[in-house]
Amino acid sequence: MTGAGQMLTVRVPLAVRKQRGGRKLMIAPASSTNRGPLAADTTLVKALARAFRWRRMMEVGRYGTINELAAAENINSSYVSRLLRLTLLAPDIVESILDGRQPDGMTLPGLMEPFPVEWASQR
Numbered sequence: 001m002t003g004a005g006q007m008l009t010v011r012v013p014l015a016v017r018k019q020r021g022g023r024k025l026m027i028a029p030a031s032s033t034n035r036g037p038l039a040a041d042t043t044l045v046k047a048l049a050r051a052f053r054w055r056r057m058m059e060v061g062r063y064g065t066i067n068e069l070a071a072a073e074n075i076n077s078s079y080v081s082r083l084l085r086l087t088l089l090a091p092d093i094v095e096s097i098l099d100g101r102q103p104d105g106m107t108l109p110g111l112m113e114p115f116p117v118e119w120a121s122q123r
Contacts, residue, residue, distance in 0.1 A: 007059075010094060012049045040100035047108050048097060051086040082112045 054069055063069040066084070070077035089097075089111075096102050 010048060010052045012045055012098065040098060044097050044108050047083060048086055048094060051083045054080065054084060055087045086111060
């Protein structure tokens with residue numbers, strides 16, 4: 001567990017190559033650090049990378065609010081808020097997503113759904 005003031009950095013090595021017809025292909029580098037035969041969910045990996053990049057931009061003061069960040073990225077602030085929640089996932093969950101070992105059914109749309117009512121704080 002990280003203490004206050006510590007930061008987790010997630011680096012996703014990807015090469016983006018344009019194919020015929022304008023499609024883009026994302027290629028992970030061939031490496032012996034891949035831990036399994038499963039392919040990572042590129043949509044989920046890209047969303048994690050974007051969320052951590054946005055969080056970093058807010059932490060360093062580039063943007064003061066989610067609305068400022070959303071305006072700069074030309075997207076809805078609600079989407080930014082929901083995607084930023086991915087930065088709150090436990091490090092072992094982030095690692096399993098990056099390695100392609102996330103549980104079946106763990107998808108970006110599912111992670112962007114509202115939290116279950118059972119998770120609400122009991123006061």
